[in-house]
Amino acid sequence: MNDLIFKDIETLITRVIESQAPAAGLFEGDCIELVEQLPNESVDLTVTSPPYCMGKKYEAYSDDIETFILAHRRLLPEIIRITKPGGSICWQVGFHVKNNTVIPLDFLIYDILKDFQELQLRNRIVWTFGHGLHCRSRFSGRYEIILWYTKGAAYYFDLDAVRVPQKYPGKRYSKGPRKGEFSGNPKGKNPSDIWEIPNVKANHVEKTQHPCQFPVALVQRLVRALTQKEGVVLDPFAGVASAGVAALLEKRRFVGAELDEGYIKTAQERLLDTLRGTIQARPLDREIYIPKTNEKVATKPDHFWTNTSPEI
Secondary structure (H helix, E strand, C coil): CCCCEECCHHHHHHHHHCCCCCCEEEEECCHHHHHHHCCCCCEEEEEECCCCCCCCCCCCCCCCHHHHHHHHHHHHHHHHHHEEEEEEEEEEECEEEECCEEEEHHHHHHHHHCCCCCEEEEEEEEEECCCCCCCCCCCCCCEEEEEEEEECCCCCCCHHHHCECCCCCCCECCCCCCCCCECCCCCCECCCCEEECCCCCCCCCCCCCCCCCCCHHHHHHHHHHHCCCCCEEEECCCCCCHHHHHHHHCCCEEEEEECCHHHHHHHHHHHHHHHHCCCCCCCCCCCCCCCCCCCHHHCCCCCCCCCCCCCC
């Protein structure tokens, strides 16, 4: 099937949510229209990055803190309704700067969700990346937040699916009844709640026309840990469908909504490329590149300032 864009929500539900195999569908329209028509308890994981009201080109000029809050007060109860018991909601947000004051948007999301007793906040994940806008009047921002909620006390979490290599695999217990035995888990260690994953910049293999694009690897870790094979993943602000690419790579089903005609066409092509096995995506387990000191890019030009601290 080469057409993954739907204007009829019932058809999308039949083709994707009621499917028994990995599939994808994009609703061309407002996410609230899609979400309000999705069946109760039909989604395993919602993972999204909503417009941040940061004045980006793809945001309406009227986007501000008030509209951000109002939109989420309408959307989030519907997201909770469609989430399966034991399912997860992952909301990735950054910061809004107003009158030179930083407003952490995850605080606003937490404030909205704190009164929903069926939700439990499991982690406040820090996504850190090495590159971004440079600031002159404050420290440059190099991280954003993912709030991970589960619906109910019993929930799905597969730690083994996302373990990372041990830093000291040869470390042994030095005392006690297990003295001399290897102390680390042979499957790897917990990746913790601080994730260093490169953001999508100009030379990134996943780069499209979207100005604030999810790296596929960021979503892959969530999909692997929080859903089972053929689970349903939703991104109400699909953009160019990075969440959909991650879902299909992990053999899940994907539903998304997008208003922008250009983005949704790119999203469809990326999803089709994923189904064909030709998608370009940075592997989740690829190490962060650190240039060697003798490389030209790491060599300091003569005119660069050298900061030498005075001796104490």
